Amino acid sequence: MHEEEDVPESVIHCWLCARPTGKTIVWHHPVPKSRGGRDVVPMHSICQQTLIANFTNSELQRLGTDIESLLADPAVRKFVDWVANKAPDFTATIAKKKR
Template sequence: MADPPPSASPCWLCQRPLGRRVERHHPVPKSRGGRATVPVHPLCHRTLHATFSPAELQRLGADPARLRAHPDLATFLKWIAGKPADFHVVTAPRKKDLGRRG
């Protein structure tokens, strides 16, 4: 069976075309009452959750322009801009979780 074609809609965060793998992100976290989802690249999804806590996403998450303007995400978005749709690398854990132990 052939791979499904890439989605026609762009990634909600980086605005690049979506590839074969698409994840659904809750701009307002489910734990904070969010129900709506948006399509994102897996790498963009992991970067959002590695950068922001659920409380921060609740405050900023429904406005992608505010997220894109955040210094940490602006650097990521500049770096990812020229990468292919299915580009992926390992994402570091959220900064606040680095001190935690399993």
């Protein structure tokens, strides 16, 4: 008889910051549903809030799944660098961008 090995659960990484997700996974539409988006990607809630605070639905529709363009935005880059060493279930209030 073989002993069962402890097989770790597969780790799901956040689409934006690439950190492992925690207990809560938000399934985000890179192209907003209101703009015809159907695909979803796993994200932390705080990462989704950051995208919503920094981009309009039109901008998100145009950028789609171009993660490099999203990360090129100075505010998003600053956020991703800041959150990089936080725990998977870390949360905080994200300030809305002034438009």
